[in-house]
Amino acid sequence: MKSAAIMHTILLVDDEPEILTVWRVILEMEGYGVVCAGDGVEALAKVESGHVDLIVTDWMMPRMDGGELCRRLKAMPEFANVPIIVHTSSRPPEGNGANWQDCLRKPVDAIVFLTAIAALVKDAGNK
Template sequence: MDDEPEILAAWRLILENEGYEVGCASNGVEAVVRAATRVPALIITDWMMPLMDGPELCRRLKAIPELAKVPILMHTAVPPPEGAVRNWDVCLRKPVGAELFLTTVAKLCRQRH
């Protein structure tokens, strides 16, 4: 999930071309509902999003027993502030190259299985 639709569309295309099944949400509230309906292998989120920011999304996902162990990749231009509670597994700062992004996604998906 990303707050910029064109970035979301680009990463979706890249991931699908690598063989991943991708579901997207336009905001944090929708992301919680979608993830709870069909537990994903990985959740990718941005720090800044409408309705619910990335840190709050991560907090809520980790509070749902079925989703607590799903790895979360924070993909953001805004660095997490010092002392922020880290309810995500990896944080990649934008802009990030496709190779690092895909390597990180593969690693996190392997951790889940």
């Protein structure tokens, strides 16, 4: 499954370096640009310093968790329309779905992961 010729940049946010490494390699093999962050604080800095088309974030992380990251991004007009996938081993609290577009439970199959990303990048490009 190769992505479109246009390279999209994805920000991966997770406090587990092994998860970041595996998904970064898979996404790069699919033709995506990838930026990684270890928590929400680092993710905000990376988003503010460069362009990203999609964010995939863990839910439970130190310093700033995925829920707070989503809330802060959606409150910033310049990032409010960047699609977000929550990638977590726990279920995010109900009622916060307006802050993200999809939630994938760990472990997730690579095909499911890539399909969700491709759909959101395509949708974001059509807006």
